[in-house]
Amino acid sequence: MADAITFARTDEQNMLASTVREFLAATVDYDAVRTMSTTDNAFDAATWQGLAEMGLIGLHVPDQFGGAGFTAIEAGIVFEELGHTLTAVPLLSCVMASTAILAAANDEQKARFLPWIASGEKVATLAVFEESHDNDPTSSATSLTQQDGSFTLSGTKRYVTDGPNASLFLVSASTPDGGALVLVDSDSDGVEVIPTHALDPTRPLAEVRFDHVSIVAADVMQGAGSGIRTAIDMGVACLANEQVGGAQWCLETSVEYAKTRFQFGRAIGSFQAVKHLCADMLVAVEHARSVARHAAASFDDPAESAIAVPLARSVCSDAFVTAAGDTIQILGGIGFTWEHEAHLYLKRAKSASILLGSVYAYRDRLADAVGI
């Protein structure tokens, strides 16, 4: 694969990027985001509706299941644009959920579950993490027990992305036969969703408790460990592209401010201390863009994606966190206010570097994959 690495985009992909960019530019509303930021269930319903109408929610889902039949590359393109405008929609959760279903479900289940998600009718999310230091989402203290032909699910999942807005949970659980993934409706008896105050309020989190929830056999996907891993890797690739979009916003905002803010009779961008921060940010953004796009393009080659996914996690997380922090520094006092958008990006950056598993765990994976 190493010789075949390419970043070239097709005309259709360029068209997709510009269409999404124009749509989001027309709908982005930071005042609304700020207002949502005082709640635990931020959700930009109008934009979500628009994304659904454009067929972008099931972009990577095959046509026969209600999707658009594209690849992770197209998903990455959409996420880069969503990250740029920091749009509060549950697309990451839905992409991970549908990817898990594609990887773990039987055809009957795919035909039943996927159209709900791809159409935007139901928000779905993975409920797999249980502890704060949970770096193995495939092992689970949540249990699925079988008695007299019926199943019962019990346990608690935490840090469930978009949990407060989800109507479908894909829950990992242990069974005597190994790991399973269970589809649970949020309205089921015994399901309690407790919103968490999220550091990044534009990506809500919840604790979800399952107290002896009855499950029908048709909603159980057996042997789901690799499906969960596949889903999270897809999530990491999408998130990496989202991180690039966010970091790009930081760069643009910093440069624009450095050109127009005058102190000591000069634009502050003429001072090398400020200019050099911007230059370093440019390098970091371009590097992040390369690895994020490569990760999204790597899924056809498992050996390459074993490298490209943790690589993207490592590089893009640092790039966005640093860019968001430096942007606030360049903005000075205004950057520390609630009024300016910069804090929204800092919160997104830090949160994104933590959710889906620690950067350190991914560096361990990267070390394994490249033979360190």
Added chain:
Amino acid sequence: MTASPITGVDAEARVNEAIDKLLADHPPGSTEPKVFWGAQFDAGLAWVDFDEGYGGLGVSPRFRELVTRRLNDADAPMWNRVANILGIGMAAGVLQTHGTDEQKQRWLRPMFVVDEVWCQLFSEPGAGSDVAGLATRAVRDGDEWIINGQKVWTTLAHLAKWGMVVARTDPQQPKHKGLTYFVVDMEGDGVDIRPLYQITGEAEFNEVFFDDARIPDANRIDDVGAGWRVAMTTLMNERVAIGGNTPPRSSGTIGIAMDTWKQSGSGDVGDRRELARLWGEVEAMRLTAIRATENMQAGVPGPEGSTGKLAWADLNKEVTAFTVGMMGFEGATIPEGYTLEPTVYDTRMTERILSPQRWFLRSRANSIEGGTSEIMRNILGERVLGLPGEPRVDKNIPWSEVPRG
């Protein structure tokens, strides 16, 4: 006298045809390298985008990659590019752009077959980042110029026949305007070359002293006073020469770091993660170089094409420092020791084999040579991001009135 480049399918067929004929007439396995290079030059395959008769076929420069690939595949000798890197990589482009027909005729072929090695004389003790402030003087004397001054950091000067030198010909002009570009005979009278010992104890570079050295006016490149413009062409060619190759994954100093980790690393989980992080940053830089090349070839170059030098310098320093740091007490030794001696170049080798400790020391220069990282950040900030420059005290006044020290 530059013909408009032939493009498309015709050009590609023409290049391929020329390569076929070259390889058939001069099988690389049984042809002396110098003979092969001479034939390569005569076939127009030295720099395919140059004019016919001067080592080229007048086609688009994007076919350089095709020539390199096919000759590489045929195991043709390619190490002239290393042995005469400043000639083939930089001076040739300057001659193509600014040289007269006589100058191209005289210099290009001996350069390509490595009969005459070239070096470049820009930097001076008083003109580093501010190279346009250089003080070496050239004064006209009939059909000749008399040159006096000191140059520094001159790679290959001790092996070179010809040097590209920028000298001040009019101190009363603002600094960028009073410069002229010459080709100086490095073996001539009044040229004193001394090795410059660096922190490793080696001398990769030289100091060059001009003491009434004489340059025929026929060796002047472009107009009197046009030296800065010609120097910029030289540096642009340097970028192309450097940017053209993307190293393989896990090569260079990160490869040394990985080997060191296996052979004498601490085994510490934190060190392992840091090595993985650095591997990732290096790979991100490599992928960015691939993306930049693709975009350039597609005719849509973006900011990703300008970040490589800065990123490489900083990362290389970080990687080599980390490598020595994880070696334990062994990192406080240096296997080669320190002996003051000029570097002996094995011209066929593209990469020298040094200990991690020696790489650590050598890499300190990465953020200084070829443009300091501070200058690179200014360039990225001002030319790529469009930020305003610092106020300048040296513009639009005669060079002779600019404060220096």
